[in-house]
Amino acid sequence: MKNFWNNPISPQNKRGTKTSILQGLSAAWPICLGYIPIGLAFGVLAQKAGLYPIEIMLMSILVFAGSSQFIAVSMLSTGAGALSIILTTFAVNLRHLLMSSSLAVFLGNATRRKLTLFAYGVTDESFAVNYTRFSGKIWSVNRALVVNHTANLAWIVSSVIGGYSGRFIHQGAFGIDYALTAMFICLLILQLKSRLYVLTAVIAGAVAVILSLTIPGSSYIVLASIIAATTVLGLKKWGAK
Amino acid sequence: MIHAEVIWVILGMGLVTYLPRWFPLVFLSRRRLPQWLVEWLDLIPSAILSALLLPELVTNGTPRHIALWQPELWVAIPTFVFALKTKSLGGTVIIGMALFWLAQSVI
Numbered sequence: 459m460k461n462f463w464n465n466p467i468s469p470q471n472k473r474g475t476k477t478s479i480l481q482g483l484s485a486a487w488p489i490c491l492g493y494i495p496i497g498l499a500f501g502v503l504a505q506k507a508g509l510y511p512i513e514i515m516l517m518s519i520l521v522f523a524g525s526s527q528f529i530a531v532s533m534l535s536t537g538a539g540a541l542s543i544i545l546t547t548f549a550v551n552l553r554h555l556l557m558s559s560s561l562a563v564f565l566g567n568a569t570r571r572k573l574t575l576f577a578y579g580v581t582d583e584s585f586a587v588n589y590t591r592f593s594g595k596i597w598s599v600n601r602a603l604v605v606n607h608t609a610n611l612a613w614i615v616s617s618v619i620g621g622y623s624g625r626f627i628h629q630g631a632f633g634i635d636y637a638l639t640a641m642f643i644c645l646l647i648l649q650l651k652s653r654l655y656v657l658t659a660v661i662a663g664a665v666a667v668i669l670s671l672t673i674p675g676s677s678y679i680v681l682a683s684i685i686a687a688t689t690v691l692g693l694k695k696w697g698a699k
Numbered sequence: 700m701i702h703a704e705v706i707w708v709i710l711g712m713g714l715v716t717y718l719p720r721w722f723p724l725v726f727l728s729r730r731r732l733p734q735w736l737v738e739w740l741d742l743i744p745s746a747i748l749s750a751l752l753l754p755e756l757v758t759n760g761t762p763r764h765i766a767l768w769q770p771e772l773w774v775a776i777p778t779f780v781f782a783l784k785t786k787s788l789g790g791t792v793i794i795g796m797a798l799f800w801l802a803q804s805v806i
Contacts (some may be wrong), residue, residue, distance in 0.1 A: 488788050488792045508702075509702075513702070513705050527712075540707050543708050544708065545715075547711075547712040547715055555722070555723060556743050557743075558724045560740045560743045562723050570725060573725050574721060578717060580720040585744075586747075633803065635799070636771070640796060641788065641791070642751055642752045643795065644778075644786070646749055647779070647782045649745040658742045658745045658749075663749040667754050667758060671758060671764065679751055682746070686749075687746045688739070691739050
């Protein structure tokens, strides 16, 4: 059972494509499980804000970033201008810059075409799943692509269904609202490889809580991460002297 | 049927979301990065995951306020222990959902 979740097979396996797809899917399903209720909720809200199903689908295809889509829809319903919505989206999604930078370390051998395709699917969740597996040396760009695009498909389909029929789906069923939180808990634990990472997580968490209470929006994620990583790296270099 | 302004908003959002995802992948993956940057980037995932997670557990509402008496936080403790013991992503998601469901139906 454990092997199924953790995918211990090496990427050098020559039965290439099929293995990549199966391993990608087995890494992607917890993300999909988490995206479905959020996608449905997004669809419902977007429809209430006056978007047509085709527009909901286009937004989920072209943007594919949950929190900024929620914000955009609520801004649209209050009559905000296009430019202010786009600038807010940029600020909210700037954290992907850090995630893609971290992933880039593992992708030196990938072609530019694959990277361009892969970039499209970098989200909080796919980043965390792929990074964990890349750093465990059991991952390849093809598997990562399967993760990203499977998650994307779940997001698009659930948001469109939400746009048509989300009203009828009972909120909170099966505790599904907690799926992504539980996933982040496990992914965080997998990252805590030494005291240095624990210290980084503690600082980032504490700073994020304080900033989230004091500044509006979600810029606390980027700020807290940069502050924590810089502080710990500084301590490490200072301690090494 | 389609609103012209909504389409411009969606296209603009798509562009400003895609570029920060794409730029570092294409420009950093081919370069030998300085050692300090590699070490710094190595700390970023722990930092981001914690910064995403902790405010969700201990705060609530808009604007956010501290909310310690919520199932999000209390369910996180057994979920955390389970994840620590098993290191199983799928298992943790199932356990977390089950406990959260239970907590919500009790409260």
